[in-house]
Amino acid sequence: MLSALMVDKNFGFGTQIRKSPYFDSTVKWGATGFSVYNHMYIPRDFGSPEQNFWNLIEKAILCDVAVERQVEITGPDAYKFTQLLTPRNLSKLSIGQCKYVLITNNDGGILNDPVLLRLAENHFWLSLADSDVLLWAQGVAINSGLNVQITEPDVSPLQLQGPTSGEIMIKLFGESIKDLKYYWLKEYDLDGIPLIISRTGWSSELGYEIYLRDGSKGNELYEKIMEAGKNYGLKPGHTSSIRRIEGGMLSYHADADINTNPFELGLDRLVDLDSDIDFVGKDALKKIKQKGIKRKQVGLELNCEPLKGPNTTFWPIYKNGKKIGKVTSAVYSPRLKKNIELAMVEINNSEIGNNLKIIINHDEISSKVIEKPFYDPKKKIASS
Amino acid sequence: MLSALMVDKNFGFGTQIRKSPYFDSTVKWGATGFSVYNHMYIPRDFGSPEQNFWNLIEKAILCDVAVERQVEITGPDAYKFTQLLTPRNLSKLSIGQCKYVLITNNDGGILNDPVLLRLAENHFWLSLADSDVLLWAQGVAINSGLNVQITEPDVSPLQLQGPTSGEIMIKLFGESIKDLKYYWLKEYDLDGIPLIISRTGWSSELGYEIYLRDGSKGNELYEKIMEAGKNYGLKPGHTSSIRRIEGGMLSYHADADINTNPFELGLDRLVDLDSDIDFVGKDALKKIKQKGIKRKQVGLELNCEPLKGPNTTFWPIYKNGKKIGKVTSAVYSPRLKKNIELAMVEINNSEIGNNLKIIINHDEISSKVIEKPFYDPKKKIASS
Numbered sequence: 001m002l003s004a005l006m007v008d009k010n011f012g013f014g015t016q017i018r019k020s021p022y023f024d025s026t027v028k029w030g031a032t033g034f035s036v037y038n039h040m041y042i043p044r045d046f047g048s049p050e051q052n053f054w055n056l057i058e059k060a061i062l063c064d065v066a067v068e069r070q071v072e073i074t075g076p077d078a079y080k081f082t083q084l085l086t087p088r089n090l091s092k093l094s095i096g097q098c099k100y101v102l103i104t105n106n107d108g109g110i111l112n113d114p115v116l117l118r119l120a121e122n123h124f125w126l127s128l129a130d131s132d133v134l135l136w137a138q139g140v141a142i143n144s145g146l147n148v149q150i151t152e153p154d155v156s157p158l159q160l161q162g163p164t165s166g167e168i169m170i171k172l173f174g175e176s177i178k179d180l181k182y183y184w185l186k187e188y189d190l191d192g193i194p195l196i197i198s199r200t201g202w203s204s205e206l207g208y209e210i211y212l213r214d215g216s217k218g219n220e221l222y223e224k225i226m227e228a229g230k231n232y233g234l235k236p237g238h239t240s241s242i243r244r245i246e247g248g249m250l251s252y253h254a255d256a257d258i259n260t261n262p263f264e265l266g267l268d269r270l271v272d273l274d275s276d277i278d279f280v281g282k283d284a285l286k287k288i289k290q291k292g293i294k295r296k297q298v299g300l301e302l303n304c305e306p307l308k309g310p311n312t313t314f315w316p317i318y319k320n321g322k323k324i325g326k327v328t329s330a331v332y333s334p335r336l337k338k339n340i341e342l343a344m345v346e347i348n349n350s351e352i353g354n355n356l357k358i359i360i361n362h363d364e365i366s367s368k369v370i371e372k373p374f375y376d377p378k379k380k381i382a383s384s
Numbered sequence: 385m386l387s388a389l390m391v392d393k394n395f396g397f398g399t400q401i402r403k404s405p406y407f408d409s410t411v412k413w414g415a416t417g418f419s420v421y422n423h424m425y426i427p428r429d430f431g432s433p434e435q436n437f438w439n440l441i442e443k444a445i446l447c448d449v450a451v452e453r454q455v456e457i458t459g460p461d462a463y464k465f466t467q468l469l470t471p472r473n474l475s476k477l478s479i480g481q482c483k484y485v486l487i488t489n490n491d492g493g494i495l496n497d498p499v500l501l502r503l504a505e506n507h508f509w510l511s512l513a514d515s516d517v518l519l520w521a522q523g524v525a526i527n528s529g530l531n532v533q534i535t536e537p538d539v540s541p542l543q544l545q546g547p548t549s550g551e552i553m554i555k556l557f558g559e560s561i562k563d564l565k566y567y568w569l570k571e572y573d574l575d576g577i578p579l580i581i582s583r584t585g586w587s588s589e590l591g592y593e594i595y596l597r598d599g600s601k602g603n604e605l606y607e608k609i610m611e612a613g614k615n616y617g618l619k620p621g622h623t624s625s626i627r628r629i630e631g632g633m634l635s636y637h638a639d640a641d642i643n644t645n646p647f648e649l650g651l652d653r654l655v656d657l658d659s660d661i662d663f664v665g666k667d668a669l670k671k672i673k674q675k676g677i678k679r680k681q682v683g684l685e686l687n688c689e690p691l692k693g694p695n696t697t698f699w700p701i702y703k704n705g706k707k708i709g710k711v712t713s714a715v716y717s718p719r720l721k722k723n724i725e726l727a728m729v730e731i732n733n734s735e736i737g738n739n740l741k742i743i744i745n746h747d748e749i750s751s752k753v754i755e756k757p758f759y760d761p762k763k764k765i766a767s768s
Contacts, residue, residue, distance in 0.1 A: 013419050013428045014625060014694040015638040015712060016514065035397050036420035039514065039637055044397045105522050130400065130423065132516035134642075138489050139523020142664060152642075241398060253423055254399040258518075258536075280526060310398040328399060 017041055020066035021156045021218025029226065029236035037067035037130045044238050049309070050334050052235075053242040056203060057335070060162030061237025062225055065202075066218070070155045070211070071114075071126040071134050077146035078122035084144065085126075085137060086116070087262065087279050089272035093118050098183045098198050101126075102262050102270050103133055104281035108288050109258040110265075111136055113250055115200050115209075117185050127157065127200075127209070129252035140280060154215050155196075159239065160225060161207030164232040169208055171228045173197070180208075182383040190224060193217045202239050204247030204373070204382050241310050245331045245340055248299065248373030255297065255328040255342050261285065263293045264344065295325065296350040299372025302339035302358060304365045306332040311360075317345055317367070318357040324349050327358060333374065340374045341367070401425055404450035405540045405602025413610065413620035421451035421514045428622050433693070434718050436619075437626040440587060441719070444546030445621025446609055449586075450602070454539045454595070455498075455510040455518050461530035462506035468528065469510075469521060470500070471646065471663050473656035477502050482567045482582050485510075486646050486654050487517055488665035492672050493642040494649075495520055497634055499584050499593075501569050511541065511584075511593070513636035524664060538599045539580075543623065544609060545591030548616040553592055555612045557581070564592075566767040574608060577601045586623050588631030588759070588766050625694050629715045629724055632683065632757030639681065639712040639726050645669065647677045648728065679709065680734040683756025686723035686742060688749045690716040695744075701729055701751070702741040708733050711742060717758065724758045725751070 012019075018040045020026070026043045033045025043064050046052060055061050073082050083090045086101040093099055095118050103112040103126070112133045114126040126133055137150045160168060169177045173188055177197070180186055185198035194213040201207035212221055226234060241251075250256050250265065262271050262285070273286050307330060315327040325345030332339050349356065354369040371377070396403075402424040404410070410427045417429025427448050430436060439445050457466050467474045470485040477483055479502050487496040487510070496517045498510040510517055521534045544552060553561045557572055561581070564570055569582035578597040585591030596605055610618060625635075634640050634649070646655050646669070657670050691714060699711040709729030716723050733740065738753040755761070 012696040013417075014635060015696060015698055016421075016635050017419065017637070019697065033397075035401065037400075105519075106526060111519055132519055135489075135495055135516055135520035136523045139520045140526050142490060142524050143527035143529075145527075251398060251400050253401070312396040312399060313403065314399055 012041070020064050021212065021215040022064040022066060022158065022222045023218075025219040025222035026064050026236065031236070031238075038069045038128060038132075040067045040069075042067045042238070046236055046238060049240070049242065052237045053240045053334065055233075055235040055237055056162045056205060056240050056243055058163070059233030059235065060160060060164040060168060060229060061235050062222070062229065063159040063161065063238050064222070065159050065209070065239065066156035067130070068127050068157045069134070070153055071128065071137055072151050072153045072155075073124040073126070073137065073148055074122060075148040076122060077148050078124055081141065081144065081146045081148045082116070082124045083277055084140065084146075084279050087271040087273075087281060087285060089275055089277055090116075091275075091277070095120055096185055098185055098200055100270070102267065103136065104262070104279075104285065105258065106281055106284060108261045108281040108284035110252075110256045110260050110262065111258060113252055113256065115198070117196070117198060119185070119196070125153075125155070127211075131252065154213065156212045156215055156218060158210045158212070158222065158225065159201050159203070159207060160210060160229075161201045161203040161205050163206055164229075164234070165205075165207050168225070168229040168232050168234060169197075171232075172225065190221065193221050201382070202249060203243050204249060204376060204379060205243065206382060241329070242331050242333055245329050245342060246333055246336065246373065246375040247379070248342065248377075251329060260344070261288050261293070263289060264295055265297045294347055295344050296347050297328075297342060297344055298350050298369045299374060300327070300341040300343050300356065300358075300367045301370045302330065302341055302365055302367045304339065307339050308332075316359050317343060318359065319349050324356070336374060342372070396425070404448050405596065405599040406448040406450060406542065406606045407602075409603040409606035410448050410620065415620070415622075422453045422512060422516075424451045424453075426451045426622075430620055430622060433624070433626065436621045437624045437718065439617075439619040439621055440546045440589060440624050440627055442547070443617030443619065444544060444548045444552060444613060445619050446606070446613065447543040447545065447622050448606070449543050449593075449623065450540035451514070452511050452541045453518070454537055455512065455521055456535050456537045456539075457508040457510070457521065457532055458506060459532040460506060461532050462508055465525065465528065465530045465532045466500070466508045467661055468524065468530075468663050471655040471657075471665060471669060473659055473661055474500075475659075475661070479504055480569055482569055482584055484654070486651065487520065488646070488663075488669065489642065490665055490668060492645045492665040492668035494636075494640045494644050494646065495642060497636055497640065499582070501580070501582060503569070503580070509537075509539070515636065538597065540596045540599055540602060542594045542596070542606065542609070543585050543587070543591060544594060544613075545585045545587040545589050547590055548613075548618070549589075549591050552609070552613040552616050552618060553581075555616075556609065574605065577605050585766070586633060587627050588633060588757070588763060589627065590766060625713070626715050626717055629713050629726060630717055630720065630757065630759040631763070632726065632761075635713060644728070645672050645677070647673060648679055649681045678731055679728050680731050681712075681726060681728055682734050682753045683758060684711070684725040684727050684740065684742075684751045685754045686714065686725055686749055686751045688723065691723050692716075700743050701727060702743065703733050708740070720758060726756070
């Protein structure tokens with residue numbers, strides 16, 4: 001029925017872009033707009049983005065993020081190879097633990113910023129942002145001399161995020177789920193549906209990621225979770241640009257790309273240049289650190305009417321008539337009641353309080369560098 | 385003005401997906417629907433896909449294919465490295481020549497099917513289908529011991545395709561363009577706009593690709609070409625699914641993916657296992673060839689009412705109650721007056737004339753294996 005609707009409405013232009021295992025359920029529950037990410041459709045519109053934001057921070061939302069494709073690394077050298085892919089020191093990554101990591105190329109440029117999951121001694125998943133790290137990893141492996149298998153498994157995550165998500169998870173999985181700590185994972189089975197669950201997300205709220213390990217059961221899983229959440233205010237939703245920008249979380253291609261290095265983003269904690277670990281980009285990152293960075297990510301407050309939606313181009317930033325940077329992500333926060341932005345600017349214009357000009361459609365808007373993250377900077381909400 | 389319209393209409397969900405240098409012009413000329421390809425928007429709807437098809441085969445269309453991102457390979461070992469990336473023998477690829485190539489991984493799986501352009505002895509572009517071959521190539525380079533630089537240059541192609549495209553090109557570039565042979569390229573300058581032009585395309589019609597080498601001049605170039613074409617029936621358009629399926633041309637992710645090998649597609653001519661060239665996947669492809677393939681791409685004719693649009697899921701194919709394959713690309717050809725399909729089926733069900741069942745939304749449709757390409761199998765139109 002739903003697939004008939006889709007064919008009649010000609011949703012999409014062919015099979016070049018994949019549909020998620022949750023596709024039919026998201027349409028049934030009201031998804032009206034989709035974007036594309038890792039060669040798949042992702043629902044990004046259930047009516048009002050602002051209502052979606054309130055649903056997230058007041059109760060809970062269920063988000064189809066099957067587009068977070070996994071790169072699975074296994075084999076006798078899987079640990080050594082995974083370490084090769086990231087500047088973060090993995091020596092203290094336990095089995096059952098997750099870490100937010102950067103993937104860098106030989107020049108220290110960022111290729112992706114996935115969550116890394118360690119499922120076993122030599123069994124890892126990289127839960128990806130939007131780029132083909134599968135190809136990167138397979139390429140790096142070619143002459144590495146390491147014995148690894150690198151594949152995309154049949155794994156499709158959901159995000160259950162928001163303050164009531166813990167109660168919904170207890171209803172679904174029992175009290176044991178309360179023992180799952182921030183950035184840890186555990187294997188579960190829901191009425192025969194095989195899952196991995198981690199206490200992670202892209203909302204800066206309390207939340208869980210539920211990794212479905214059988215794509216044929218997507219709609220069944222989605223419906224079970226919606227049913228479990230009906231007394232806890234759960235709403236179908238999508239990752240919230242408002243909340244993630246409030247939290248200063250990155251969107252790859254927007255706030256970071258292959259020409260961005262970790263230090264420009266203030267992510268020095270994700271780069272270990274001092275120990276003897278070996279990873280791609282180490283020499284380049286040492287040189288970048290030694291020379292010092294030329295630009296830096298800052299938070300901005302924009303002095304104009306509430307933005308009606310996120311910026312869809314990189315707005316140029318000026319100081320004294322000279323272009324000194326670009327706005328990478330901008331949105332109006334109805335909670336903070338201001339326009340907040342992530343931007344990349346020349347380092348000598350990055351200090352807090354600096355006044356800058358933004359050009360939006362030929363209009364000049366005044367703006368000021370402010371502290372970021374814009375809300376809950378210590379991530380106490382998500383981690384406690 | 386146009387960008388204001390886009391912001392007000394909230395086109396897109398942020399800056400994560402890039403806009404083409406031709407974006408404003410395509411909207412001005414009537415683009416109403418966009419897909420996403422290589423992290424960029426591509427116009428795929430100017431009203432009627434069937435009218436776009438007739439425009440293409442009767443006169444000419446101008447298509448924004450800036451999404452065909454280039455991987456630029458330079459440096460003293462660029463030739464050797466480029467050969468490493470493809471099973472096609474490049475020893476006869478002249479400077480100024482192009483070749484359609486496959487990029488394979490270590491297992492012989494297809495990662496992309498770009499057009500390769502040789503701009504100089506050690507200067508190559510891979511004009512990509514939809515996957516991050518930039519990451520793959522940079523990964524392969526890491527321990528290759530070869531001295532190469534691998535980047536994404538500021539290059540954005542247009543396709544001018546159709547029978548009157550030759551006359552439009554003469555109007556723009558003079559009579560010398562007539563000397564440009566099928567699958568050759570030449571450098572041009574149009575009123576200060578730096579270009580590479582090749583006699584290639586994705587239409588199986590006479591056509592040209594015009595590679596803009598300065599992204600700031602996209603709309604200017606688009607308008608100049610539309611102006612030059614106004615007496616030759618030129619229309620704004622988009623790559624035609626109807627025409628490319630008629631021509632049996634592949635759409636990556638639809639008709640081929642990382643789990644598809646060249647032999648399954650009948651592309652043996654693009655794989656040289658007999659000479660001493662070195663490329664990634666050679667051992668695996670030798671083994672695959674020796675063992676023989678288990679499935680094969682075929683052309684199908686579908687016995688039902690004209691399809692209203694392309695398939696948006698992979699329709700399963702049955703024989704005697706057993707699933708034996710999937711439809712990868714399907715469309716109604718208004719010229720051939722039938723539903724034509726590319727499909728991947730078990731090898732013992734691939735012979736011409738074989739009757740098969742397709743399931744579309746629970747309906748059983750009868751179907752028959754027929755010769756492909758479905759129109760102009762020798763590509764005489766495009767190459768003459």
